[in-house]
Amino acid sequence: MLFTEMDINPQIILALEENQIVSPTEIQEKSIPHGLSMQKSHVIGQAKTGSGKTLAFAIPIIEKINPENRNIQAIVVVPTRELCKQNAVVFQSITKYKKIKIVEVYGGASIRTQIEQIQSGGQVLIATPGRLLDLIRRGKIKFKSVNFVVLDEADRMLDMGFLPDIQFLLLDAMRDISPRLFLFSATIFDDIKQVIYKFTKKDIVHEIDVSKDSLTVENCDQYAYYIENNKFWNFIKILNDEKPDFSIIFTKTKRNAEKLCRKLSDVSVLNFGLSVGFINGDLTQAKREKTISKFRKKELNCLVATNVLARGLDFPQVSHVFNYDMPRDPEDYVHRIGRTARVAGVDKNVTKGKAISIVSTDNRVLMHKIEKLLKYNIKKRDIPDPANMELVPGKYNVSKKYTKPKPKQKTKSRSSHRSSRQYDMKKKNTKNIRKHSSKPDVIIKIVTEKLSTKPGSSRKLNTRSYYKTSQNSNIKFDVNRRNPKTKNNKKKKKKQYYSKNRQKISSSAK
Numbered sequence: 317m318l319f320t321e322m323d324i325n326p327q328i329i330l331a332l333e334e335n336q337i338v339s340p341t342e343i344q345e346k347s348i349p350h351g352l353s354m355q356k357s358h359v360i361g362q363a364k365t366g367s368g369k370t371l372a373f374a375i376p377i378i379e380k381i382n383p384e385n386r387n388i389q390a391i392v393v394v395p396t397r398e399l400c401k402q403n404a405v406v407f408q409s410i411t412k413y414k415k416i417k418i419v420e421v422y423g424g425a426s427i428r429t430q431i432e433q434i435q436s437g438g439q440v441l442i443a444t445p446g447r448l449l450d451l452i453r454r455g456k457i458k459f460k461s462v463n464f465v466v467l468d469e470a471d472r473m474l475d476m477g478f479l480p481d482i483q484f485l486l487l488d489a490m491r492d493i494s495p496r497l498f499l500f501s502a503t504i505f506d507d508i509k510q511v512i513y514k515f516t517k518k519d520i521v522h523e524i525d526v527s528k529d530s531l532t533v534e535n536c537d538q539y540a541y542y543i544e545n546n547k548f549w550n551f552i553k554i555l556n557d558e559k560p561d562f563s564i565i566f567t568k569t570k571r572n573a574e575k576l577c578r579k580l581s582d583v584s585v586l587n588f589g590l591s592v593g594f595i596n597g598d599l600t601q602a603k604r605e606k607t608i609s610k611f612r613k614k615e616l617n618c619l620v621a622t623n624v625l626a627r628g629l630d631f632p633q634v635s636h637v638f639n640y641d642m643p644r645d646p647e648d649y650v651h652r653i654g655r656t657a658r659v660a661g662v663d664k665n666v667t668k669g670k671a672i673s674i675v676s677t678d679n680r681v682l683m684h685k686i687e688k689l690l691k692y693n694i695k696k697r698d699i700p701d702p703a704n705m706e707l708v709p710g711k712y713n714v715s716k717k718y719t720k721p722k723p724k725q726k727t728k729s730r731s732s733h734r735s736s737r738q739y740d741m742k743k744k745n746t747k748n749i750r751k752h753s754s755k756p757d758v759i760i761k762i763v764t765e766k767l768s769t770k771p772g773s774s775r776k777l778n779t780r781s782y783y784k785t786s787q788n789s790n791i792k793f794d795v796n797r798r799n800p801k802t803k804n805n806k807k808k809k810k811k812q813y814y815s816k817n818r819q820k821i822s823s824s825a826k
Contacts, residue, residue, distance in 0.1 A: 317345055323352055325379055327413035335409055341368040342526045343500075344375070350522045351376025351498065357520040358497040360470075360512060362504045364527050365654025366630070370406045373466050373498040377440065378407070380463065383415050386437035387461040391495075393443060393485070394468045395478065397422040397601060398608060399628040403442050403468065416440065423447045424601030431456050445473070445481040452489050462495050469627045470499035471647065474511045486515050494519075502527070502654060503647045536653055538671045538694045540683060548579060550699050551640060551674060557700040558670070559588045560636035562611075565620045566652050568641035570596035576640060577620040594620040626651045639673040642682055646689045649673075 318339050319329050332338070340348065343363035350359050351373065363369055377390045394400045404420045411418065419438035421430050423446050434441070434456060441448075441457070451457050465486065467473045473482055486497075499512055504525075513521070543550050567573045577594035593607045593616045610616045614633065619625065620640075626648055637656045643649050656669030673694070675683050687693055 322348060324348075324375060325414070328375060328378060328410050331410045331412045334412070337371070340371075343367050343369055343524065344372045346524045346526065347372045347498075347522075348375055350524075351496075352379060355520070356494075356496060357522055358516045359499070360504060360509065360521060360523045361498070361500040362525045362527055363500070363502065365502045365651060367526070369500040369502075370403055370468070370628075371410070373464075373468075373500060374403075374407055374410060376498075377464050377466070378411055378414065378416060381414075381416050381439055383439075385461055386417075386439065387458060388434070388438060388441050389461050390440045390464040390466070391443065391448075391462060392440070392466040392468060393445060393448065393473060393482070395444070395472045395627060396624055397424060397444060398604065398624065399468065400442050400444055401605075402629055407440055407442065418442065421447050421451065422601075427451075445478050445485075449481055449484065452485070459490050459493055462490065462493060464498065465490070465495045466498040466500070468500055469651075470501045470512070471503050471505070471508050472501070472627060474508050479511070503650055535668045536656055536671055537668050538653065538673075538692070539697050540673045540675050540694045541697055541699060542675050542680070543699065544677055547640075547674065547676065548576075551638075552583065553700050554638075554672065554674075555590075556588070558636060558672070560670075561617065562614070562631070562633045563618050563636040563638060564625060564631070564634055564655050565618065565638040565640050566626065566643070567620060567622060568644070570598050570622055572641060573620045573622050580618070580620070590618055591616050592618045592620060595624060596622045597624055623648055623652070625655070629655065631655055635669055637669070637671045639671070642673060642675065642679040646682070646686045649686045650690070 319332055319337075322340075341363075343361055347359050347361050350357060359373075361369060361372060363372075373392075381389050392403060394403060400420055400422045404418050407418045417433075417436075417438050418440045419430065419433045419442070421434075421441060421443035423444060427447070427450070430447070431451070431454075434451070443451075448457075467482070472478065497512075497516060509523075541550070541554060565576065567576055573594045573596045577592050580590060580592045593610060595604055595607050599607075607616070607619070611619050611631065623643065626643075634656045637653050639649070639652060643652060653671035656671060673683070683694070
């Protein structure tokens with residue numbers, strides 16, 4: 317079947333053909349007709365990763381949008397910023413010949429700019445839940461023209477984290493309207509469907525499941541390495557054995573992602589070129605976009621990431637996915653390894669991708685749950701022997717211990733920085749004075765140079781390391797005393813002492 321055989325606008329078909337998309341996938345073929353129908357109905361679509369679910373809801377929405385109505389007519393809710401930007405790119409690619417404005421709304425960017433884009437005629441709003449609710453509470457979004465609401469990665473959007481936000485959106489903010497719901501994901505189970513039916517009420521719901529008996533794609537080989545200790549160095553052996561062209565390494569926590577990236581950057585035992593970057597939720601939006609852009613442009617060939625990168629993102633060049641840390645939920649495993657399912661259709665030389673998991677003793681029960689979910693036994697492999705590898709001479713040493721780099725110094729406040737600088741200056745001056753204590757001329761010269769470079773010369777310098785800089789020959793430099801004293805100063809103090817005593821004696825005599 318071809319897109320030309322469907323009831324789709326020729327402008328959309330032309331834009332698809334320019335992107336070399338001619339025939340629909342199975343999920344697109346079954347879901348697009350329900351989206352184009354005049355009958356009000358909802359669609360629940362489940363398909364494997366990389367099967368084109370975004371176009372399955374984007375094409376019906378763009379077909380039904382009224383270009384003359386400059387209000388929001390469709391809202392697409394996604395879990396991450398990266399998926400928000402990727403969906404916006406897909407929508408813009410098929411609206412090339414139609415005057416429809418797409419607006420991206422997510423945290424970490426200027427909310428004023430986003431409000432201006434919405435008010436200037438945004439018709440399709442692609443948003444993350446947090447920023448969307450912020451705009452709703454500010455009264456910047458009008459729902460009177462909204463006909464479609466899409467929950468991309470629906471199982472993630474309806475879990476305990478995002479569920480209160482989605483309930484507020486569909487039951488409170490949109491209580492006066494009844495939009496059509498499109499819900500798509502690679503993993504939609506019965507408990508999620510029960511939540512979905514609370515929002516659809518008594519309307520018609522089309523359930524489309526094209527994942528068949530397996531949740532993962534056929535062109536992905538899955539392997540597991542069972543280890544007990546030395547996790548990092550065993551992982552280095554696996555990397556040297558696989559030599560991945562482009563890979564994503566998943567970790568469980570943000571801190572582990574940054575730590576593993578630093579280790580891989582510092583290690584010098586790899587027998588292939590590895591340029592590493594990392595992404596986690598703590599990075600600013602600008603840094604995240606920069607890192608992903610480098611990876612897409614092939615300036616980086618390895619990304620260390622948390623589950624931020626596990627859902628929906630399309631990286632056609634990825635040949636390997638490594639689970640350095642096993643995911644907390646079996647469903648996340650399906651989405652992680654789906655990042656490599658797209659490689660076969662892009663590079664003809666590579667027929668299959670690889671998903672490799674490192675299973676420690678604590679994660680063996682979890683691995684059993686994953687195999688039960690997939691209905692598939694993941695192949696076990698032994699750790700490769702370094703003696704059988706082609707190694708760079710003199711560089712590979714498994715017994716080499718990783719030396720942790722020195723932590724960066726914490727940025728000090730202005731006052732603490734100034735006090736530490738004064739302490740360092742004091743220390744240097746004391747050393748110089750003691751070194752040249754037999755040469756008062758040299759001492760005067762050194763102290764004068766040091767004081768000239770120090771800011772705030774009007775400050776009183778009455779410590780051991782600072783002396784009054786004067787060219788008078790009667791100055792005596794005594795390191796053990798607090799201040800230099802002259803003969804004249806001593807005479808004056810003696811006169812003052814005697815004068816005070818005389819006054820006391822004379823007053824008592826009277």
